[in-house]
Amino acid sequence: MTDEVRNEPPSSNIKEEENVTIYSHEKTEEEEELSHAEILDLFQEGLAMIVQDPLLCDLPIQVTLEEINSQIALEYGQAMTVKVKKGDGEIMPVVVIQNETVLDLKKAIQRYVQLKQQREGGTQYISWKYIWRTYHLIFNGEKLADDKMKLKDYGIRNRDEVTFIKKLRKK
DSSP: OHHHHHHSOHHHHHHHHHHHHHHHOOOOSSOOOOOHHHHHHHHHHHHHHHHTSTTTTTSOSSOOHHHHHHHHHHHTTSEEEEEEEOTTSOEEEEEEETTOBHHHHHHHHHHHHHHHHHHHTOOOOOOHHHHHHHEEEEETTEEOOOTTSBGGGGTOOTTOEEEEEEOOOOO
16 A cells, blocks of 8 residues: 555645645634734734834834835835925925826825824825815926826936925916
8 A cells, every 4th residue: 555655646645635734624722713903913013023124124113015015116226215395394205116107206195194194193184186286396496297297207316306385376
C-alpha cells in the first residue's frame, strides 16, 4: 500500500490533504469568537505596527487605506504632493497621482479636508459646489480653470505650491 502512495504524483496527495483540511475544519472548544470591538482593536494594533515602517511613519495613527496607498505611490514616484496654500496661510499637503487632472486635485483637497475634520472631531457640512464656485486654484499666477486639464500641462510638479484664493466679484 505504501508503494501505491509513492507512485502517485505528489500534487494529488497535497490536494487531498488540503481538501481534508479545508472541509474538516470545525470549530473546536478552544477557539473563541471575537466581538466586533475586539476585531477592531486587533486591526488597529496591526495598523499601528504597519505605520511604524519608515516609509509610512509620517502618517497619522488613524490612517486610511487610501493614505497608505498614496504614501506608497509617492515612494515609487507614481504620485506627487501638491501643497495647497489657503488664504489664512495654512498649507495642505495633498497627494495626487502623477497624471491627474485639476478635477482630481479638487477631489483630493475635499478628501484631505474631510479627513482632517473627522480627526479633529468637527464634522460640519461643507458645500463643495459653493467652494468651487467662489474660490480658484492658482499656480504661478495662472488660474486652474479647466477641470479636465492635466496638472502637468499647467507645469505642476512634485512639491509645487498651488494657492487657494477667493474669486473676485464681477461688476
